[in-house]
Amino acid sequence: MSKSVVKHDPAWAKDFILAADLIEQALGMTCGAVHHIGSTSIPDILAKPIIDILVEVTSLTELDEISFQLRAHGFEAKGEYGISGRRYFRKSRGDGVRTHHVHMYAIGDDNLRRHIAFRDYLRAHPEVAREYSDLKAKLNGESATDWNAYQARKDVFVEATERNALAWFIGRY
Numbered sequence: 001m002s003k004s005v006v007k008h009d010p011a012w013a014k015d016f017i018l019a020a021d022l023i024e025q026a027l028g029m030t031c032g033a034v035h036h037i038g039s040t041s042i043p044d045i046l047a048k049p050i051i052d053i054l055v056e057v058t059s060l061t062e063l064d065e066i067s068f069q070l071r072a073h074g075f076e077a078k079g080e081y082g083i084s085g086r087r088y089f090r091k092s093r094g095d096g097v098r099t100h101h102v103h104m105y106a107i108g109d110d111n112l113r114r115h116i117a118f119r120d121y122l123r124a125h126p127e128v129a130r131e132y133s134d135l136k137a138k139l140n141g142e143s144a145t146d147w148n149a150y151q152a153r154k155d156v157f158v159e160a161t162e163r164n165a166l167a168w169f170i171g172r173y
Helices: 011-030 060-066 110-124 126-142 147-172
Strands: 031-037 051-057 075-077 086-092 098-106
Touching: 011 031, 011 051, 011 060, 011 098, 031 110, 051 060, 051 110, 060 086, 060 098, 098 110, 110 126, 110 147, 126 147
Parallel strands: 051 098
Antiparallel strands: 031 051, 075 086, 086 098
C-alpha cells in the first residue's frame, strides 16, 4: 500500500516545527495556536509518514482571504473538504508524496478540543496507544490494496477512543 504505516520517526517533531513556523509566518495575526496532532505526534506508535497539523485561527473569513500565502509555501487549499467549519490544506514533495495535512478551525470550535484530547489521551495512556498501533499494523497488512477499508476499520477504534479521550480531557480541566 502506498500509504503504509511505519515506525515512529523522531524527526517528525522537527518537521512539525518547521511547518508550524511557515504557517505562523504566512498567517500572521490570523494564526492562533498550532498543534502537532495525529499519529506522528504520538511517540512509539506506527504512523503514516505525514505530519498532521491543527491550527486555531481567529477567523475563517480572514484565513480565506490570505490563504494564497500558504499556497506560496506549497500548501494546497482544499476548502472544508467534507467537514463544515474546517479549512484543509495539504502539502506534497516534488515527487507527489504527501508530507503534511493541515486542519484549521476558528478558535473555540469543538473539533479543536476533539483532536487535542485524542492526542493527549494517547500520550497519557501508552497501553491504548500501543493497542492503536497494533491495530494499524494489523489493518495495514490486511488491507494492503484497499486504503478505504483500512481507514473505515480504523475509524471504529478512533471514534470509541475519542469518546473516552474527551471525557478524560474535560475531567482534567
